Amino acid sequence: MQKVSAEIYNRINNIIYNQEGDRWWQPDFSLNLIKTLMNPVRVGYAKKALDLNKLIPEGKSALEVGCGGGIMCEEIARIGFNTVGIDPSEPSIKTATEHAIESGLKVNYVNGTGEALPFDDNSFDVVFSCDVLEHVQDLPVVISEISRVLKPEGVFIYDTFNRTFLSKLVAVKVLQEWKRWAIMPPGLHEWEMFIRPEEIKSLLVQNQLVWKEHRGIMPDVSVLKIWYYLHLRVKGELTYEEFGRKFNLVESSLMNVMYMGYAIKAGI
Ligand SMILES: C[S@@+](CC[C@H](N)C(=O)[O-])C[C@H]1O[C@@H](n2cnc3c(N)ncnc32)[C@H](O)[C@@H]1O
Numbered sequence: 001m002q003k004v005s006a007e008i009y010n011r012i013n014n015i016i017y018n019q020e021g022d023r024w025w026q027p028d029f030s031l032n033l034i035k036t037l038m039n040p041v042r043v044g045y046a047k048k049a050l051d052l053n054k055l056i057p058e059g060k061s062a063l064e065v066g067c068g069g070g071i072m073c074e075e076i077a078r079i080g081f082n083t084v085g086i087d088p089s090e091p092s093i094k095t096a097t098e099h100a101i102e103s104g105l106k107v108n109y110v111n112g113t114g115e116a117l118p119f120d121d122n123s124f125d126v127v128f129s130c131d132v133l134e135h136v137q138d139l140p141v142v143i144s145e146i147s148r149v150l151k152p153e154g155v156f157i158y159d160t161f162n163r164t165f166l167s168k169l170v171a172v173k174v175l176q177e178w179k180r181w182a183i184m185p186p187g188l189h190e191w192e193m194f195i196r197p198e199e200i201k202s203l204l205v206q207n208q209l210v211w212k213e214h215r216g217i218m219p220d221v222s223v224l225k226i227w228y229y230l231h232l233r234v235k236g237e238l239t240y241e242e243f244g245r246k247f248n249l250v251e252s253s254l255m256n257v258m259y260m261g262y263a264i265k266a267g268i
Contacts, residue, residue, distance in 0.1 A: 001199040003138040004192070013187030014135055017068060017089035024069025024095055027241035030184050034071045034131065036244025038159070041217055041251060042130055042260055043075045046157050049212075049262045050079075050126070053155055057081045060125040065114045065146060066132025070096030070107060076128060077105045084124075086110045086117065114142035119149045126155045133160045133200070134193045140203055147207040152267045156209055159217065159260035163194035166256040174230070181230040183243070197255060209263040216255035221247040 016023070016031075023029045050057070057080030067073045067085025069092050077083040077100070085107055087093055093109045100107040112118050114129070115138050127146050136142050146156055161167055168191045175184045197214050204211045219226055226247065233243040249258075 001139055001195065001203060003140065008190060008192045009137045011187060012135060012190040012193060013185060014089075016185055016188065017087070017092050020091050022069065022095045022099075024071055024092065025099055027239045030188070030240055031069065031071075032240045033244045034068075036241055037249050038131065039071060039075055041249045042072070042159050043079075045159075045215065045251060045260050046076075046128070046262075047079065049155060049157055053264065055125065055155060061123065062126040062128065063117075063119070063124045063149065065117070065127060065129040065142070066135065067096060067109065068092045070099050070109065072128065072130045073107050073109075074100060074103055074105055076126075077107050081126065082106075084108045084110060084119075086112050086114070088113045114145060117145045117149050121148050122151045123149045124154060125151055126157065129156075129158045131159060133158060134189065134195055139195065140206075143200075143203045143209070144207050147209050147265060150209075150265045152265055154265045155262055156204075156265065157260070157262045158200075159258065160200070161189060161194040161258055162255055163191065163196050164256045167191065167194055167258075170257050174227075179234070181227060181234060183230055183233045183240070197259060197261070200261070204263045208266045210266055211263045212261070214255055214259050214261040216252040217249050217258040217260060218252035218254050219247050220250045 024031045062076050062081035062083050064073045064085045067087045073085040093111050097109045114136055127150050171189050172191050174181045176182050176186050201211045229246045232238045
């Protein structure tokens with residue numbers, strides 16, 4: 001997989017993360033769905049992967065690349081890691097910093113990009129990148145930077161969107177374009193930047209990261225119910241938070257829309 005062309009990259013709306021004010025933790029912004037829908041499945045998955053690899057968090061360090069307003073970083077800190085979050089969006093870093101103080105959590109937030117991580121080689125025991133890899137322009141460089149800052153035998157945990165017919169229908173057409181159901185801002189995701197599992201696997205292998213597994217992420221209710229909830233949200237009858245509490249996203253063998261996985265950095 002190559003760096004995304006400027007033409008495609010200019011279509012993604014990464015500006016949304018730079019708008020002033022807290023767009024992450026408020027019940028009536030779309031980014032709040034990360035807390036209600038994404039975090040339960042991805043945090044559960046991360047804990048299992050860490051347990052399987054006998055990685056005890058106490059005294060260990062974790063980095064989240066593309067931490068936004070800190071919704072995932074706070075969970076990483078709660079798991080017990082000394083946690084650092086990095087994101088190119090200054091307003092998001094400000095929100096994350098203020099929210100961690102409110103939550104009584106110690107997280108070190110840094111402004112910067114995944115393409116140029118300002119950390120020494122072999123700095124972290126775990127690196128997370130959740131719902132971010134499909135937002136970056138130069139994925140090969142981001143993966144190589146993640147591998148560089150990860151300690152040998154450290155764990156890289158990620159989730160992202162697959163590039164399939166179904167993901168175009170669900171993540172782009174229904175959620176962003178078709179007005180009756182579109183609860184996400186246009187351009188939030190750009191289908192051409194989605195990543196097939198075999199593409200990420202190949203980048204991991206090229207960067208001394210031993211790929212371990214992929215698991216799909218799917219809703220636990222019928223499509224009809226989701227379409228109904230989406231329409232209620234569009235009509236303003238549910239807040240984003242209420243919408244996100246109507247159903248769960250769960251681990252699945254189906255990876256056509258979203259999936260998560262992990263890899264281990266090869267030992268020396
Ligand atoms: C959908 S949000 C995910 C936020 C966070 N990971 C979470 O799950 O709560 C995508 C984030 O990726 C960040 N991002 C975009 N381009 C990036 C890059 N080149 N390097 C690191 N982060 C980037 C955005 O600023 C935004 O905060």
